[in-house]
Amino acid sequence: MPPMTDARMKTGKDAAAENGTTVNATYNFAFLDEQTKRMIRRALLKAVAIPGYQVPFASREMPMPYGWGTGGIQVTASVIGPEDVLKVIDQGSDDTTNAISIRKFFERTTGVETTEKTAAATLIQTRHRIPEAPLSEGQILIYQVPIPEPLRFLEPRETETRQMHALEEYGLMHVKLYEDIARHGHIATTYAYPVKVAGRYVMDPSPTPKFDNPKMDAMPALQLFGAGREKRIYAIPPYTEVKSLDFDDHPFELPTWDSVCAACGAADTYLDEVILDDQGGRMFVCSDTDHCAARQAAGHRGPGPATEPRR
Amino acid sequence: MYVAVKGGETAIDNAHRLLAVERRGDPAIAELSVAQIREQLTLAVDRVMTEGSLYDPDLAALAIKQARGDLLEAIFLLRAYRTTLPRLAESQPVDTGRMRARRRISATYKDLPGGQVLGPTFDYTHRLLDFALAAEGAAPTEAATSDGPAEAMPRVTDLLAGEDLIEREAATEEFETPGDLTRDPLDFPLDRDLRLQALARGDEGFLMALAYSTQRGYGRTHPFAGEIRMGEVEVEIVVEDLPFPVVVGEITVTECEMINQFKGSKTQPPQFTRGYGLTFGFCERKAMSMALVDRSLRARDLGEEVTAPAQDEEFVIAHADNVEASGFVQHLKLPHYVDFQSELEMVRKMRQEIAMAAQPPEGANAADD
Numbered sequence: 001m002p003p004m005t006d007a008r009m010k011t012g013k014d015a016a017a018e019n020g021t022t023v024n025a026t027y028n029f030a031f032l033d034e035q036t037k038r039m040i041r042r043a044l045l046k047a048v049a050i051p052g053y054q055v056p057f058a059s060r061e062m063p064m065p066y067g068w069g070t071g072g073i074q075v076t077a078s079v080i081g082p083e084d085v086l087k088v089i090d091q092g093s094d095d096t097t098n099a100i101s102i103r104k105f106f107e108r109t110t111g112v113e114t115t116e117k118t119a120a121a122t123l124i125q126t127r128h129r130i131p132e133a134p135l136s137e138g139q140i141l142i143y144q145v146p147i148p149e150p151l152r153f154l155e156p157r158e159t160e161t162r163q164m165h166a167l168e169e170y171g172l173m174h175v176k177l178y179e180d181i182a183r184h185g186h187i188a189t190t191y192a193y194p195v196k197v198a199g200r201y202v203m204d205p206s207p208t209p210k211f212d213n214p215k216m217d218a219m220p221a222l223q224l225f226g227a228g229r230e231k232r233i234y235a236i237p238p239y240t241e242v243k244s245l246d247f248d249d250h251p252f253e254l255p256t257w258d259s260v261c262a263a264c265g266a267a268d269t270y271l272d273e274v275i276l277d278d279q280g281g282r283m284f285v286c287s288d289t290d291h292c293a294a295r296q297a298a299g300h301r302g303p304g305p306a307t308e309p310r311r
Numbered sequence: 312m313y314v315a316v317k318g319g320e321t322a323i324d325n326a327h328r329l330l331a332v333e334r335r336g337d338p339a340i341a342e343l344s345v346a347q348i349r350e351q352l353t354l355a356v357d358r359v360m361t362e363g364s365l366y367d368p369d370l371a372a373l374a375i376k377q378a379r380g381d382l383l384e385a386i387f388l389l390r391a392y393r394t395t396l397p398r399l400a401e402s403q404p405v406d407t408g409r410m411r412a413r414r415r416i417s418a419t420y421k422d423l424p425g426g427q428v429l430g431p432t433f434d435y436t437h438r439l440l441d442f443a444l445a446a447e448g449a450a451p452t453e454a455a456t457s458d459g460p461a462e463a464m465p466r467v468t469d470l471l472a473g474e475d476l477i478e479r480e481a482a483t484e485e486f487e488t489p490g491d492l493t494r495d496p497l498d499f500p501l502d503r504d505l506r507l508q509a510l511a512r513g514d515e516g517f518l519m520a521l522a523y524s525t526q527r528g529y530g531r532t533h534p535f536a537g538e539i540r541m542g543e544v545e546v547e548i549v550v551e552d553l554p555f556p557v558v559v560g561e562i563t564v565t566e567c568e569m570i571n572q573f574k575g576s577k578t579q580p581p582q583f584t585r586g587y588g589l590t591f592g593f594c595e596r597k598a599m600s601m602a603l604v605d606r607s608l609r610a611r612d613l614g615e616e617v618t619a620p621a622q623d624e625e626f627v628i629a630h631a632d633n634v635e636a637s638g639f640v641q642h643l644k645l646p647h648y649v650d651f652q653s654e655l656e657m658v659r660k661m662r663q664e665i666a667m668a669a670q671p672p673e674g675a676n677a678a679d680d
Contacts, residue, residue, distance in 0.1 A: 033395055056496035061394040065387065066635045067642030091649045097319045098645050128649045146639070157625055158499050184661060190653035209653045229635045231496040255656050272648050273655065287649055 030077035031109045036060055040078035040233070044224060047235035052197030053165070054148050059231040069102055069127060070228030072144035076106065076125050079140060079224070085113045087121035092129035092270065092287035099127070116290050128191075130212040132269050132291040135221035137238060143206045145227040148234065150194045150204040170202050173245065181250055190255070196243045197236055205242075211255055211270045216242040259284045264295035265302035276305055334379045348372035357563075357592025358382055362633065363389030364493070364512050365396075366562050366591050383514075387634050394493070400548040403556050407566045407589075408466055412542035414593075417467050419535050419570060425464030430541060431593075467538040468568050468585060477570065477583040499625050506608055506628060507601075511589060513631030515597040521621040522603035530619030532606045533572035534586065541565040541593050565590045567598040571606050576614050584613065 028034065036058075043057035062070040080086065086106055090099035094116040102125060103114050115121050118131040127144045135141060147153075151161045154172045164170070173194060180188040187193075193210035197203045205213060206225060216223065216236060223236040236242060246252040260267045262274075262283040269291060271284035283305045286292035335342065349356055349372035359371040363386045371389060378384035414430025417423055429435075443449070471477040489504040492512075497505065510518065525532050543563055547556035569586035573579075586606025588598035607621040608628075620626055630636060 027395065031395070033397070036395075056498065058494050058496055060493075061387075061390040061634065063391040064638075065641060066638030067640075068638060068645065070638075091646050095319050096646055097323055100319050100323060127645075128647070146642070158629075159625070185664065188657060188661075190657045191650045207647075207650050209649055211653075229639055255653070270649070270652075272652055287652075 027109055029082075029110055030080050030106065031063070032060065032074065032077045036074075037078040040074055043233045044075065044078065044235060047224070047233050048222070048237050050201075051236055051240050052195075052201030052203040052234060054232040054234045056231055057233050059228045062228065064101070064105070066229035067146060068098060069125070069144040071226030071230075071233070072125050072127070072142050072228075073102060073105070073226075074228060075142050075224050075226035075233065076123060077109075079142075080106065080110055080112060080123060082110070082112060084122045085115050085120055086110075087115050087118065087124045087290075088126075089124065089129060089131070089288075089290075090127040091272075092131070093289040095289065117294075118288075118290055128207050128209075129270070129287060130208060130215045132266075132286070132288040133294075134215075135219060137220045139221040141219075141221050141223045143208075143223065143225045145204070145206040145225045145230075145232070147192075148204055148225065148227040148230050148232040150192075150202050165201060168200070173202060174247075177245060177247070181247070186253070187246070187250065194245050196245060198240050199243075202245070203234060203236075203242075209255070209270060210244065210252075213242070213244045213252070214254070218242075257284065260302055261286045261292060261295075262302045262304055264292045264300045266292070266295060266300070281305075334377070343376060345369065345372045345376055348375050354593060355380075355382055355385075357590070357594050358515065358597070359385045359389055360592055361590040361594050361597060362386045362512055362514065363393065365389050365393040383633050383637050387637070390634055400550075400559075402559070403547045403549065405544045405546060405562075405564070407540065407544055407564065408464070408469070410464070410540055410542040410544050410564075410566075411461070412464055412540045414542065415464055415538070415540040417536070417538045419467060419537050423467065423470070425462050432595075464540070466568065468570065471537075471570070471583060475582070478573070478585060480585070497628065499628075500611070501624060501628065503605075503609070503612075506624065507587060507589075507605060509628045509631060510601045510605060513601070513628075514633035514636070515594070515600065517631055517633070517636075518600040518604050519596060521607070521627060522600040524619065525603055525607050525621045530607050530610065530622045532569075532586070532603065534569045534603055534606065535571070536599065537568045537570035537585075539565070539567045539595060539598065541595065563592050565593055565595050565598045567595070567602040569599075569602040569606055573613065584609070 030037070032040075040057060043055045047053065047055045059071065060074060062073055064070055064073065076086070086103065088094065088099045088103040088106075090096040093099065094103075106112060107114060118124065118133045118135070121139065123140050123142060124131065124135075125142045125144070130141065149158070149161050151164055151173060154176055155161050155164065164172070177187050177189070180186070189210065191209045192204055192207045193213055194202050195205055195213060195216065205216060218239050218241065219236070220238050222238055225234045227233070244252040257267075257271050259271065261269060261271060263285050266286055270287045272287045273282055273284055275282050285302075286295075349368050352372070352375065355375055356368050356371045359374055359382055360366055360368065363371065363374070365371070367389075370392065371385065374385035374388040374392075375382065378388060412425075412428060412430075414432065415425060415428045417427065468477055472479060490502065490508065492505055492508050497509070501509070524530070526534075541563070543561045545558045546560050546562055547558050549556050565588075567588035569588075571584045571586060573582050573584040575581035584606065586602040586604075586609075588601030588605065590598045590601070604621055604627060607619070608624050610617050610622040611624070615622070617623060
């Protein structure tokens, strides 16, 4: 093999030590170079200044595939510092494979402390959930976003949707929601439920269940959204009004469960369904694993797997 | 007591170890070296460099080895390496007219200045498995070489331009600083410089299918392969304080210029138009596909009606990148428990409502669902 530069040799070695959690010396802190971070921070500042507006940014290729959180990872990489404590969740859980993979990536490239405790984290990168425990000032919640454009499935063309946002022309979205009501008697959007931010921009909250929408409203923490493949960043500054779209006679409704969490007994959390056998047996447990574990540690107990199958 | 499924971390570690073992294959068989890939799988290396947007045969070969021969995965590896590299300088436009061509063919002229040079092509091979290759060891017979200095090879399109039969390329000032889609987000509608850049990185299979669709009537462009050339060109940069550009290296490229019919418009007489394709290395199929799609995407600029997929800029460019496409298609493997749960609730609720509506109101037995 022809000679390679030192840097490449090191990279190769580090790549081979895939499973190690040592800080990688051949890449910059948090992988991205400083110019890129600055560019992303500028986009973030603009996003914070115009809540809910999708700011185009020069998204980079990352060592993870598009659709696996490259937007959120770039945002995290741009705001993370050595003093930060990072929590990464996917579907509410710290232990899903992609959450582990992203957490390890930042362990390797930054060496920062990581945690599973929501309250202990300064940065929380998430996919599809907002933690159950209320977030506080000084925390940043970073969402991974697949399709940032809330109007995309109503109008596939960027040139069109951009104009619709500029003119605040959201009639198409209301027609869609109205058609739901006409057909089903209620709005049939259950996740990625559109919201209006600070009374101006209609925004996609990313594919979080609509159960989480009210948490976004007037949240003390800063909310940042990164869409890598689509090259968009948007934000909700702390204490900003976030309103789920609805109609006066069909107000926004939260989903309800007939069951409580089988593990911790919580009746006010988002529950995942766990199939117990092939006889239709199932139970429900908290999707937010840290919240559930904390409740169990505090002595809360649920009914266990014997929960009656739900009708 | 149920606890949420744990053990993802060990599973990932084990999967990576298994992957490394599978990549190596039978240890009794000699390991493939990066140099062997670079020298003997050159067309794979060329494709990975082209769509990976990085000219480095060694790294491309390494990526192919690491990716177990999966070229899209290798392209992805190369892109992820490229993304953090510093920009030291911007090169001058390469002059393909001065290419040391190893292949040069034109389908529009039987003979032309510089001649037709077939070069190392599969074109006229019979696709019969060569079992002699299975028995390794024999070196191929020496290739024939021509003697004497190579004749100048003016571009076919320049020959046509002399008669004004083909459109003039846009004045160079317009593209003095071409856009860079890796540094600025795409902003539709695009100019041709960015469109060509996106096509050059685009997936060969996708572009070929689109190109093929134009040949089958979905936005016909009546193309002729005016010229295809492959060979080495010099890359020059301008260094501050030096009055002349400096050659920093030589790269192999394949260029295709399609010549297409154009009926003319109110302001322009009938004239031939161009489609352009350029790749690193020897990626002729890609260069030709790119040239056809480039021409189709110029429909709007040329005042043609946009009716077919290949003419639709947003459709083509937004879906041409295989690193983006592969990532998003495969992200469906990630858990979607939470969203699926929402849908489950919704479907149950809707079924329940329908069942309730169908139920006789009073006195009837409650249906047990």
